Amino acid sequence: MNENQQLYLIDGHALVYRAYFAFSKNPLVNSKGQSTGAIFGFANYLLRLIENYSCPYLAVVLDSSTPTFRHQMYAEYKANREAMPDELKSQMPLILNLIEALNITVIREDGLEADDLIAMLTKKALDRNFSVFLVTKDKDLMQLIGPNVKMLAPDGSGTLQLLGVNEVIEKMGVGPEQIVDYLALIGDSSDNIPGVPGVGPKTAVKILQTAGSVDLILENPSVLGNEKLISKIEENRELLRISKVLATLKYDCETQISIDSLQRKPVNRTDCIALFRELEFTSLIRHPLFSGTSRQTFTPTFVLTDSQLSEMVELLRDTKIISISTLTSDSVPRSSKLTGIGISVNKSDSFYIPLCNENNQTFLPVQTVLDALRGIIESSEIKKIGHNLKFKYQVFKNYGIQMNGIFFDTMIAAYLIDSGKKAYELDVMASEILNIELSFRADLSGNFLSSKDTPVLTDDKTGEFAAEQVCIQFSLMEELSKKLDELNARSLFDSIEIPLIKVLADLEWEGILVDTMLLSSLSTEYGAVLKNISDEIFNLAGGPLNINSPKQVGEILFEKMMLPGSKKTKTGGYSTNVDVLEKLAPDYPIVQKILDYREVQKLLST
Template structure:
């Protein structure tokens, strides 16, 4: 008979892990709640239920810490920072969810979750259970036996790990799992502030255990040790014994294992749904439903008890919502539709196509809606000529400037229709872009918006064409009735969102930002993306061969220095060479998997320790250049146009900056000579054209000067001085014409560092200055520019009062962590309070310039095309015959885009390729 299985989850370990997994991209819902910790924990819980189908399960929480360990050692866990506010707010939600799922919650005053789990694991084992301790915490390895396992949930795409006795033996280098307690006692545990034996790290602890078997045996045989190690261990024997006691998991917590109390039972789906909808966990709710449905089917429970009736039907969908969607498939119907369209002041439309790439896409149909619950679908034939003929009739609608066009991601639709010779005119209301201004930290896809604001679940596209992959169908092959329902539903939903978002734009005072900036920018970006840029692929092929030769030369040099050949791309082999064989560091850092850390940041610190390090860093740089750019860019050339067409994402960066992908042309390297060669591959259209680059000079510093009203900075900019040289002159107390290159470099680092809250520690890492010298430089800097400190304090105070900061045009960056009691989290929010208005204002200004330039190019009938935007730089394809006139026009529009206290200055350059122009 198969043994029953009990899964015991270590709540806080999983909650903290989930929170920090999203730390760079926290999950913030429309209410401003950081849901990262809840989402991370629930992902781990559902993974266990889905994959393992447990018979019995419970979740253990700490309460009040370990009284016994604190009595032994007052400093136990005393160094830990206060729990992040987002986690503290998450705990009640997690408890509520677990209660709704009818999952037992285990807690005992004065004991840690480790002790509760350990005690129950041993008791359940005696009752014939297989026990799985679900946690990433290595301390639990001491409890592993033939029937008790560690279950480490999946992370970063890796599968879950299950540690039995062999895995623990291999991981810790022990004979039995019980020796893990000795291992932890010897080396200590910084996470719990367990001191361990001085000078004993992981490697030494493994060796000592192999030689002596236990901490006590080691302490009885220290005469067999030598030198400093013997001295450290003999002088700290009591500390070692204490550390072992602290590391031992308590196994006599007063808790009982009654198997019926731990059985998986039917959840209260009505309550679960209510909580998840409040948290805006739409996808997670669907995952949970599927998980429990499958689990229920496997255990032959009655599915309708769990999911029947109306447990989820509070959310509307196409099945339970009255609607009237009509197919326009006859000449008379087509004529009536067109007549109706031309009488409207606003119409929502949505294209259905065969491809997400607008340059490759063929139109399958177009949906229209201008009343809630009503809409029309115009299917288009596969024959291009017939489609073109039908679209010609509708050109009068799309190009009518009096009719506002409503849509979701209109840039795509505009580009698709442009391929058929149709220009979409009139005002634009794009719900995706509007919502980006309303709540920039949320996702903006239509399904999320519909579920969040309309409580409506749209038809998933997978229902029509299947999941992504080689088996996915084309929309062309979907039944016409299904096309109609899906397409018109999208237009109907978008139409309804439009009114809601118009009101919210007013409420957040971002309506003019949408109308005057983001909406007009949609067309500008569409034109740029359609235009693309020419690429010299022959040049890149030659460069690839050269890089291959350089890489091979570097590899031979590295292998000579290492004394052997190895796989340079293997972090493990590289780490062994550097730290085991060449010993370039006394105490090298390791990753969580136990390998030596060999990241660029780590290796850069050792560049002066051994010549091999600089060679390795250069090898990596060349490999990245070759794989990411030199070999990859030719594959991005569109076969129809022979040009590279990037896509600009208008709704991604919360600061307001544009981002670029497929390919990302904003990351083309420029700082190294080899990296600059990549730009050389981007060329003008032909010999009668040149590329023109127009770059704002130090725009962020000019914005700082204007926003802070710092007189010394304003004076330097207004007099046309080199701001870094002027700063160095002020800070170092030397005449401006005597400033050295080194002094200017330090001043430049501080100038730009102010935007990101540079510290003495950070400045010393970026320069050769000591930390004290860096602190003195920063103090002198603020004394020279006193208004900057006032500006920084003012921004933080504003954020604390309002919960957001604004750019010069009123773009908001919400900062929910500005009041966090966790210093690290709060400090990050404070840096954003200073940085976001500066970066965001720079983004606003260049967007204004792009719109003004495009309007002027069209008004004056220039043939010049705007091709690229790379943060503060714009790149144009210019006929040589109009170069001088265009240069004046572009410089004028950019420098007059916005009026600051200091002038905006634009540097212009031209050439046959981007490198020459920059």
């Protein structure tokens, strides 16, 4: 079968809910307070799917917002489902924006469930000799699996597990052709399909092995040969009949959707990157699917000999401003060893000085290079541009060199302009501010971060890496300076932030003296206070409890002691945050004691 004739159908709401619950314990929220976990998880699923499977034909199928024939047939259908959580509801418009930006067709029709639309599209595709892949873990859709229909089921790790006929049999105990009957017998609590009371998965499998199908059972329950089961079927014959109809997918939906219209189109790169920036999905901007960003090639002049070093220093002495980066063996400056230095005099001309190390003894010795550069680095007349210059300052300090002339730190400028961002790495800023994709990634100390494309750096690539950093720093300075001026923040940047670099670097370098004996005695004192408060709380509560457990505290206060003003959290427990407790503290001594306990506990842990 033609590899290009492959249709991938995404069960949209099912995948969104899975992404939402994956982040429910550690929710993602951007700097504007917008919950983003479901969007991020859903985006990762889509990008992984496209990256791994190409997806020549692709669609996201969503449920109808209006009742379907199943609701009309059985009033209790899905009646037990809770409303969509507010936290997820706020993300749905952005998820639709994401799908639109990725240029994926969305299919939703009033009165039709996503499962029925998927069944209809699967049939249309099979009629045209397509292979179909269902991106879902929904067991209802297993009835569609066959020789040319597979399921890509998301697992807990975010990967997609391929399920065919054999995997369905292994997982469910029956083949795809019996899934409808299986679900009709056991019911489905998530959809409120009743099934036959008392019939579970194992019994359902045995029934189908004996009788073959629900239709035969309904026609003649005696085929089961078990009086107890026969009685159950006869008592619930109508429920079983309804359950089968509810579990059966409709292939004959009336729709104008054509398979040709589902051919995957190129992503709208600009819209995707704009959305990812808004949501602060920095890692997704780097995805290969969006690698259409412009790139600049930075080729440095390698400084490998004494004469080349002298020529470079002569040029730098006549320069008023330079951009500088350091490559080191560690991200802790005091323990770092210099392995290379990058310097540029403008946005395109740069030098890279690789330094002698255990892997390559042919480069110039570190001390030779630093002796030659000392006058440049220590000069107040030559302005220095860099990214996280505090780190560079401390690296040079480790070699007895005092960096002067600190003029512009691109990381600090970016923070001053937008302190709510989560990432200030150079490649992130180049993408967001300059719309340039760097060839390499660096951490905040300026050292190389390995990636799938570039796991290690060769000597020549190290030079390109250093050149890229120093040249981009020049370009960033120009754009960030404009933004500082627009915000009237240039004076703050020049008079406070830049001078503080050296102050903070020296403070970190010198450290502070700690009175360990005093801290030890305070720990003993606070421990005793905490023990006394704990005993008082146990006495007021009528027994011991884990005071550090909000769940136990909530149950004691609002269930056992019946205190007023209880509030439930999203997980269903009682809220015991400070706002709730402070309202109760004046009237209930145990609540004040819990607040006292938390205060002392915080001091002790600090």
